[in-house]
Amino acid sequence: MKLTHSLEELLTQQKVSLNEFQELIVRLLNYTVLCRSESVTEQDLYDRYVRLEDLIKDYLSIAHIRIHHDQNFQYVRLFPPGAEIPGIIEQDESSYTGSLRQRLSQNEVALVLVLRLQYDKALREGKIDDLGYALESLESLSIAMKNVLRRPLPEKLTDRKKLFQRLRQLRLIQYRADEEFEGGEAWIKIHPMIVTFVNEDAIEALANIEQIEASEEVKEQLEA
Template structure:
């Protein structure tokens, strides 16, 4: 009861109800990520988090859930125990096998890897906007997939939409309408969060493919190794 009383006092001080706190926590636990520029809804929840940051972080810390809050690009990401978190000391706890720790499909992993490499390229060239996002056409993305992994985006429209929808839900990319994905003429924004999602170690593993000199028969084996490294950091 003392804990609840303390929570109530903090909520009252900030003019926030228990229902609003519950809504914020449920959203964070459900999605695992919150980006202020995603929608008006997420803007509202992000701003609410700022007012309750210490309270929310204390609550999540009791569950051994760690919070990455990027104040520059205004996003929040939750990590279950055992996850590798950029800029944080690793824990010795074994990782969760479910819940926030989602497993990507092979196609999703391949697309994330290529998006990360293209984002790194945009960073080097200074081609990112004030929100840290890089803009990439589907045509350029398809070319990068072919060059790096000898793959292409799914021809099946439903599969393609599902693939991009998954990465949008992870807040790794943004795009306006799914109809644009169907036509293949869309432009997507790659969010800076992809830097924390794909570690430097994974990116370094991809570098030989980026720089060339890898024959097609070697690509599948190399990507399998890279995928296993990426999945070790997923949440």
């Protein structure tokens, strides 16, 4: 095919094979995210992406797939047609319902919001490491969930593990493979990409809800 031949010529200039290009595209479409600090594999794929960034953007733009590349924290995330960049709130409705569009459960949405709030807090307090991560205990996340959203983390250990595994798959958090999540002793590293995953509109909406609930509590106390 002419398109494949032209692609191979461009890849040859970058000393990348067609198989290596295909591997990178498949990985991006399957995972929707590359994080250089995640593993040796993702480090290699990220470095390959940097070499081919313009070509990959052109290639994926045919399907109206857009890319957010944070060079500071070295990660790449794909966004489907109609999605706001950055953010999880879309600008308009789209007929696209493919795998690139992240469908989060209520528990996942709740935890993502709390992760963003806790990251912002750590940022204000200067508790961010050299790679931009914020370290939070499971206990502090559990308390924040109850205080902010009035809901606990899943009680069943299997459900709790699945919840954190899902957010790790999205590269929003990191934790040791041997973490059990049974008590409050587990530690979670929040990736700086949480700031672009949850936009300011969502945070403002959450703050408004908190203000309304606080006003209602004061009103109830005055009327008691």
